[in-house]
Amino acid sequence: MTTAGENWTKAYVEAWESNDPEHIGALFTDDARYLTSPDSEPRVGPAAIVAGWLDDLDEPGTWSFEWKILHEVGDFVVVQGRTEYPAERDYLNLWIIRLAPDGRATEFTEWYMSRPHEG
Template sequence: MDRERVTEWVAAYERAWRTPGTDPLATIFTADASYLQGPYRQPVLGLPAIARMWEAEREGPDEAFRMTSEVVAVDGDTAVVRAEVHYGEPTNQEFRDLWILRFADDGRCRAFEEWPFWPPNAGNTSQE
C-alpha cells in the first residue's frame, strides 16, 4: 500500500457510507474482515456481520455529515488514518478518530481498528 491507495480507500469508505444498502462493502472489505469499533469492544467478524453493524450504526445513506481525513503513516500492508467527522447540519455530534487499517493484497481492508474520541462533556457513551 501507499498513501495514494489508502486515500482512495478512505474515499471509497465514505462513498459506501453514503450509498443505500451494504453492497459496496464487498469492494472495500475482504469477506473475512474484522472491524473493531473501539479498543475495548468485541470485533465484528466477517462481511455479513460488518454489513449488519454498518446498517445499525448509521441513520441512513442521506445522513448529513462531513468527514475529513489524513493518512498519517503507511508501512507495508498497514496504514494509520486520522479522521474527523461532524454529523448534522448544524453539527450536533462530532468526533476524531484514528484508524489502523490492514490491507489484503487486492487493496481491500482485512482488519479495521478505530480509536474514536469525542469532545469533553459531549455526553457520548459509545467510547468503551
C-alpha cells in the same frame, strides 16, 4: 499517484455516504475483522460488518468527514479524521487499517473521541 490507503479510505467514505450494502461489503475481505473501538468484539466477515454498519448507520447529509493519511507502510495504514454532525456532535477519529494485496481491508479498528460541538 494515490496510495492503497487513500483509495480504500475514499471508498469507505463513499460507502458511508450511500449506506449501500454492496459497497460496504466490498471494502472487506471474507475474514476481515472490524472493531468499532479497540476493545470491542469484532464484526467478522462482510455480512457481519454490513449488518453492524446498517444497525448504526448515519443518514446521508447529516455529517461531514475530513481525513488525511498519517502513516502508510506496506499493508498498514493510519488515518486521522474529523466527523462533524452539525445537528448534534463532533468527533476526532483515528483509524488503523490493514489491507490485503487486492486493496480490501483485512482489519479495521476505529477510535473516536467526542469534542465540543462548534455548530
